[in-house]
Amino acid sequence: MRSKNYLDQIASFTPLEPQQMVRVALVEGLKPRYENGERQRYRRLLKEYTDVDDDRINALFRIMKYGARTKREAGFLRTLIDDVRYTSGKWKSFEYPSLKKEGVIIEYSGDNQGLVDKVLETDENHAIFVQHPIAEEGKDYLKHIDWRNKMVLNGPDVIIQFAKDRGIEDQLPETFLKYRRPNEVVYKLLEKHGFTYTEALKTAIKVMKTQKYLGRTIAVWAIKNPNGNEFRQHPHDHIESPELFVYAHRYGKPIIQELGDLLTPYGDKYYGLNRFSVPKRVPENEKVFNSVETHYLPDFGNASKKILEWMHTVTECDCGNALNLRNFEDRKGRKAYIVQTFETHAGVVVLEIHYAKGINANESPNNLNPLPTPEFSRFVDKLRYNLAEEIEIRNGEKTKIHRRYAGEIAIEILINELAKKWTAEEMFFPDKKVGTFLLKPMYWPVSN
Numbered sequence: 001m002r003s004k005n006y007l008d009q010i011a012s013f014t015p016l017e018p019q020q021m022v023r024v025a026l027v028e029g030l031k032p033r034y035e036n037g038e039r040q041r042y043r044r045l046l047k048e049y050t051d052v053d054d055d056r057i058n059a060l061f062r063i064m065k066y067g068a069r070t071k072r073e074a075g076f077l078r079t080l081i082d083d084v085r086y087t088s089g090k091w092k093s094f095e096y097p098s099l100k101k102e103g104v105i106i107e108y109s110g111d112n113q114g115l116v117d118k119v120l121e122t123d124e125n126h127a128i129f130v131q132h133p134i135a136e137e138g139k140d141y142l143k144h145i146d147w148r149n150k151m152v153l154n155g156p157d158v159i160i161q162f163a164k165d166r167g168i169e170d171q172l173p174e175t176f177l178k179y180r181r182p183n184e185v186v187y188k189l190l191e192k193h194g195f196t197y198t199e200a201l202k203t204a205i206k207v208m209k210t211q212k213y214l215g216r217t218i219a220v221w222a223i224k225n226p227n228g229n230e231f232r233q234h235p236h237d238h239i240e241s242p243e244l245f246v247y248a249h250r251y252g253k254p255i256i257q258e259l260g261d262l263l264t265p266y267g268d269k270y271y272g273l274n275r276f277s278v279p280k281r282v283p284e285n286e287k288v289f290n291s292v293e294t295h296y297l298p299d300f301g302n303a304s305k306k307i308l309e310w311m312h313t314v315t316e317c318d319c320g321n322a323l324n325l326r327n328f329e330d331r332k333g334r335k336a337y338i339v340q341t342f343e344t345h346a347g348v349v350v351l352e353i354h355y356a357k358g359i360n361a362n363e364s365p366n367n368l369n370p371l372p373t374p375e376f377s378r379f380v381d382k383l384r385y386n387l388a389e390e391i392e393i394r395n396g397e398k399t400k401i402h403r404r405y406a407g408e409i410a411i412e413i414l415i416n417e418l419a420k421k422w423t424a425e426e427m428f429f430p431d432k433k434v435g436t437f438l439l440k441p442m443y444w445p446v447s448n
Helices: 009-013 018-030 036-049 052-066 071-083 098-103 112-121 155-165 174-179 186-191 197-207 237-251 307-312 320-325 343-357 372-384 408-419
Strands: 106-107 127-130 150-152 220-224 232-233 256-259 274-284 285-298 314-317 328-332 335-342 387-395 397-405
Touching: 009 112, 009 274, 018 036, 018 387, 018 397, 036 052, 036 098, 036 274, 036 335, 052 071, 098 106, 106 112, 112 127, 112 314, 112 372, 112 408, 127 372, 150 197, 155 186, 155 197, 232 237, 237 274, 237 285, 237 343, 237 372, 237 408, 274 343, 285 387, 314 335, 314 343, 320 335, 320 343, 372 387, 372 408
Parallel strands: 106 127, 127 387, 150 220, 232 335
Antiparallel strands: 220 232, 256 274, 274 285, 285 314, 328 335, 387 397
């Protein structure tokens, strides 16, 4: 994750507005990773769009190239960077058409699959302005998600693909293949052949590349509980959970267990309430923690005992995303199916349990929060900090340009488009420790 200043927690975890994205891109363009001609152009543009003295811009240009060699130079560099931070009051208004001609802003008007390619090939010294909403207008991707917009990690398509990969397709009962509803025979077969969360995730990402899914807009991953409930996961949370976890440990913001015994040697109880306080990314109204309750979690340390326990997961959080956006009852006749979500704070709890028990989260076959690779983390960073929607709004005879950051739904959709291109291993299960590539400074030269 890139950030202005991790000591300023609100600034670190607040989304950038489009004009702030352009400011960050202009400063990024001074870094030595880019060719000299490009760096010179960005220096000229910084002088044009800030009230910072030319000599100070020149000094920033020079020191960013060679690095600060003394403590005095490092302090001077920090002061120069403060002049051009995206929240600085020294920025002038942008002439967006001019910045598009200069190549700082890239316009894009194609489909979402092509947009993923554009994001992958575009460096952080550019802002991408999409000329239409990324999410289909009128679609409710928060609560009432159409089945075509879901990837069910333990759904029939994934189960059949898993059986094919294991050479056990002929053991699937005819009733399942006909009606596509798993029964006890199917579950016993899956358990026998190691259908862990990790294997289900890898298989689901493989299934997304099939013709059936290539043309679909996928906005959420879902786990169907055997009791009919639905448990939703969002891939961007798999980036933000380890970020928040690393941030909390690095900056002394503890994750506190308030109730239950999941962290004790005897804490592998499946049923029973466990409650954790997790630091909020953006404190508000003096509230600095969110409360996460887990009622049912798999055994992270020994998944071979109860391989399918991840399908029974139940977590709740009192944050707005968990309470207001996705938790509702889907009533069909008299039966109510509860929809729950596994969001950022719940992911932090899962990682904290791994950490406290000394379990390698990357090797845990039922780790519900798979760790992101550096490449996947960088891709999501660019979605968050370099991608905006630029939409023309007509009001009578006048046309107004509305610019906005893409938002969570658009990010989810684009992550799932990426999953149609990348393997699970490219997205998750890194060789390096997570902390070595998360929480990197947004402006500092060492973030090259």
